[in-house]
Amino acid sequence: YFDNAKIFKVPGRRYPVDIYYTKAPEADYVLASVITTLQIHVTQPPGDVLVFLTGQEEIETATEMIQQRISGLGTKISELI
Numbered sequence: 001y002f003d004n005a006k007i008f009k010v011p012g013r014r015y016p017v018d019i020y021y022t023k024a025p026e027a028d029y030v031l032a033s034v035i036t037t038l039q040i041h042v043t044q045p046p047g048d049v050l051v052f053l054t055g056q057e058e059i060e061t062a063t064e065m066i067q068q069r070i071s072g073l074g075t076k077i078s079e080l081i
Contacts, residue, residue, distance in 0.1 A: 030058050034065045042077055 020040075026032040033051045040049050053059050070080060 030062050031065065034062050034069065037062075037066065038069060038077075041080065 020036065022032065030053065033053065037049050037051055051062065053062060066080070070077060
């Protein structure tokens with residue numbers, strides 16, 4: 001099936017992950033992901049946030065929305081890396 005492809009085992013570490021879901025479907029899930037990301041950023045200890053979107057256009061849109069919202073808050077919010 002895989003043309004006798006070799007199997008590689010890559011050692012690594014596992015990190016604890018919290019998964020958040022909405023209670024109901026979102027009409028604008030990109031906006032909802034931006035708002036949720038910023039809420040996590042300001043209310044939780046430092047760490048990473050991973051958001052799954054369906055394509056490059058949505059990723060670029062979310063990135064722009066986050067940058068716009070962050071710039072509007074000035075020093076009220078810590079820097080995103």
